[in-house]
Structure formats: structure tokens, C-alpha cells
Amino acid sequence: MRWSQAFIPTLRETPADAEVVSHQLLLRAGMIRQLASGIYSFLPLAWRVMQKIMAIIREEMNRIGGQEFHLPALHPAELWRESGRWEIMGENMFRLRDRRGSDLCLGMTHEEVFTAIARHELRSYKQLPQVWYQIQTKFRDEPRPRSGVLRVREFIMKDAYTFDLDWEGLDRAYRDQYEAYCRIFDRCGLKYLVVQASSGAMGGQESAEFMVLTDAGEDHIALCEECGYAANTEKATSRVSDVADADGLPAPEMFPTPGVRTIKDLEDFPGGAPADRQIKTLAYFLDDQFTLLLLRGDHELNEAKLAEATGATHIRPAHPEEIKAALGAYPGSIGAVGVTAYPILADFALRGRRNMVTGANRDDFHLRGVDVERDIRVTQWADLRLVKTGEGCPQCEGTLTIRKGLEIGHIFKLGTRYSESMGAYVLNQEGKAVPLVMGSYGIGVERVMAAAVELYHDEDGIIWPITIAPFQVLLVPVNMADEAQRAAAERLYADLLAANLEVLYDDRDERAGVKFKDADLIGIPIRVTIGPQKLARGQVEILRRRTRTVEDVALDTVVARVREIIEEETREVLAR
């Protein structure tokens, strides 16, 4: 490609709306443009990167027996009603109505559609296993699109689905996908981590997320350096130090605490208690059921765990007035002692605790000497606590640290959640109808691109891993007005193309500085520079964007040398 004819609208200045590095650089490099909040256009350079990533994904999916489909993005509501997700997906789903008044939606994911195909066409265990995938646009009406292309409302996802006769089959399929994902991200040059994850709205038994550690990410990951434990904090657990309780009182005792509203207030209050001796009482509505949640005073609620523990889909904190009506007191003075009218969920860390302090359900009063199991009618014990940095690893003696991560892939063992709800059964060897055992596996393609930018850039611009770079080589004559340079450049361009290399030829009549700045910005791994002095000696200069190392190469060996460097760079990418 000749740059003079290419559409690469680079920007000198960073648009004010761009906060995260990948957003800034993808905009400045002329790769993406925003159409609306969370909706982006890919310009030619970005689309080349996306296609490289997708090509790698296809190769690796096909290698494990995947068959590529292309399913509709527009779905009838019926399908989603069958799986129950028409309601569950709530506002996150784009919904529309056709001219006859039928409800439709834009696909957020494709379990339903693939399962619908499977249930019509898969009849016998002899047809199994199946590994199906597609690379297709998904639509999600995110409450808050953000960070450029990292969290958007329309995006391209590789989604795969496996159908097996039994759980052993699913285990194999899951393992295959896991390994394919590793190869895909390795080949894209990403440094990533596999973490235990919560299944959320997908349902299912087990899932793992592929995460790139970066502050631009939105997930929090608990990590143990010692044993390698890694889990999304939605799922992570930890050892908490036991608190030795003194013997308490024969029964809770009410005492006045004027003005005390928070855990901190009560710590500071004369006659109060340290946070780890307080019971934190939260009031929530879980699918419209008023519920009390109990945690140790110094612990925080993790709503993802709450959802998982209760199966509730609509979770919200109760409003102060609702709390007053239910308990007779406002937040800050509420507690669970003596409450029988509502479900009470308590975090495991409260088990066996005695001599605790909690609200009395009377404004400005608390109770002391509370023995959790004696005085509170807990309806369910659960892990509700958000893991914090510095807590003990659940697997070893190590300590957890919390890091931010960007989710680039997620694999799920779905089991029979969809096959049962949607009636996808096959006959096994005994002639008995059994539900298909399913898995589902997703990769966010633009996130892979953005993650590469987050990981690999410097103050001058992007540094693409060569495997996904929009071009492998950038050819830059320093001065197009110089006939010798132009002629050499044209010849080299033809040679590089003839060698089947991906070349961008900067034939613009710009000054060297402009070309070099743009070159650094768009981040092509190999730059071949043609300048007057070296050209007079029959040489050009090859610079590697990643290391900035420079070498002088004779004109007639450029193609061969570029080939070698591509191989070296590719090896380097795989070694990350």
C-alpha cells in the first residue's frame, strides 16, 4: 500500500474525550473513530489488525475441530423466552418490534440460536461431539460504555459452543478450548493470566477468564504469588484471620449510641467496638424480596457472590424509607437480632462469633453481647465477602494482592442449562434421551487489539506485535524529491511486495520528521529508511520499532534481512 493513497488520518493531538492509552493511540493512529457512545468505526488500519486477530482465531478454532458458522444477529423473542433470558438480560438487551408487532432482539450472545439448531438437527450420540463457532457482532446496551473500544455496545466476538453427550466429553471440549485460547493469545503476543471466574448471566458450573493485567481493565483479580492462585474478585475467596471473642453476655443488651451511623462511628464511640467485632447489616431487595445481609464490620459485600449464592437476578439496596418501614429504624441503627419476618443471609466469617455489636432496629441504639448463632435466625450462610488485598490465599500460606485486569476471553462449562430449558436432547447408546452437555467460549476481538496497545506502546505510539501488526514493514524514503531515493524506494517496494511481505510505502512528499512521527505512532514493527548518505553507499537502514535497534543493510539483501527479522520478531512474540 502506498501511504499517499491510503486513508490513515493520524492526529497530532489527543482528543479530549480519550482517557485510556489504547483509546488515545487508536484514535491518533487513525484506526478508529467514534460514531456514538460505545459504537466505533474501524478504519482500514484497525480492520487489518482485526482481520489478523480473527485469522489466528480461525486457525486455532479449526485446529481443534471447530466449524465456522454465521448466525443472525436479529433474534425472535421466543427463543430467549424459552431459555428464560428474555427477562434475565433486562435492560442490557437491545429490543425491537417488527411491523407485525413481534418482539425481536439483537443478539448479545448466541447460546439460544446455536441450541435451537442443535435441538433440531442433533438426534444421536453418533453425531457428537460438535464444536461450532462464529465470529460475529454482538449487541449489548451497556449502562456505561467506556474506555474507547474496551467497553462498547456493539462489538465483534468469536463465540464457540460445544455439544457433548456427557460431562467427560464437556471436560475434553473445555480443555481443548482452553488450550486453543492459550495459543491464540500467545500468537497475538499478549501477556495474560487465566483466572477463576463467576458465570454470571451465562449460568453453568465452571468458568475461567483470560485476563490481561492493565490498569485500563475493569476487573479486579486476586493473585497469590506463592501458589499461583488467581481469581476474579467476583469469585475469589481468602483466609481471614480468626478473631478470638471473649465470652459475651447471657443476652444482647441495648445501649444508646446517639449520632452513630457508620461502622467507623461505632469504632470511635466510647463503649463501641472495633470493626471486626461489629456485625454489618445491609438491607437489599433480591427479586423483590426484602432481605438482610450480614457481614463482619470490616468486610464488604460482593454483589456477584450474593447473586450466585441466592440465584437472584434483580438485586438492589433498599432505600432508607423502605428500611425504616421494614425494621423500624433507619440505616445505621439496623440489625438482625430478633428479626423473623425476612430472610437473613450471613457471611461465613460471622459463623460462631460471639459478643458482637450491631444495630438495635431503634434509631440511635445498638446491641452489645450479640452471639450470632444464638441471637440471630440466619436463614442461609454464604460467602458474600469481597476479598481484599493483603488477605490470606485460600490455597496456601501466601498473601493475596488485587490487580486490575482486562477480560479478553471467557470460557464456560454450561452443562445442561440450555439444552434442558430449550429441549435439546439426543439418544444415547441405550436409546435414552439425554440433554446435550454444552460449553460456551468467547473472545472479544477488539479487546484483543486494544489490550495489545495497552501492553505495548511508548510515548511515541503503538508497538504492534508483528503477528497482528497492520503491516509488517514500513518503507520510508526520507525525501521523495530526491530522484535517487525515490527510485530506490520504488524498486524496494516492488521487491518487498514480490516477496509477499506486507509493506506500507510512505511515498508522501512530507519531511522526514513528519514521516518518522507517523511511523512511530502507527507502530509498524520494521521500518526501512532510505536516506541520502547511506543510499550513496548502496545501503538502507532497518529499524525495529520495539527495540529501536538500527542496522545498515545493503540494498540487494534488504528483502532477505527483512524476512529474517520477521521470523525473529515472531519468535519473540511467541516467547512472551
Add this chain to the structure above:
RNA sequence: CGGGACGUGGCGCAGCCUGGUUAGCGCGCUUGCUUGGGGUGCAAGAGGUCGCCGGUUCAAAUCCGGCCGUCCCGACCA
């Protein structure tokens, strides 16, 4: 959905508080000359419904109200 901020040529901003005649600046863009290994210099140009609607006023980019849009911080996901 809760909280915060912003909306002025393609990009980055000033002007607004304290209303007043042709709405400025830098970059980019066009033309000419110049320069030619890290955003060259000079000159001349083109380009703006000041987000939209309404109100106040003799007069609104500026004050008031509503709406729309965008970004950031928290709860959701590839």
C-alpha cells in the same frame, strides 16, 4: 441507575462570571515560494447554525429553563 464534568470550524483550546458592532488563538487543510534524517520557514486563503428548542432583553456564545449528546467515578460483561 446514583455522583461529577463538558458541548464554540477537522483536532486542541480561549471568550461566558461582569450580555453590546467583523467570535479569537494554536494545530491541521488549500495555494505559492522555501526546506529536505525527527511535526521547516514565510506569505496568502478556505472553513463556525457557538449542541438543539424555548424564555428574559433594545441586544444572547455569554443570563434562565427544558431537551439532546459526550466523557469521567461507582454497581454490570467479551
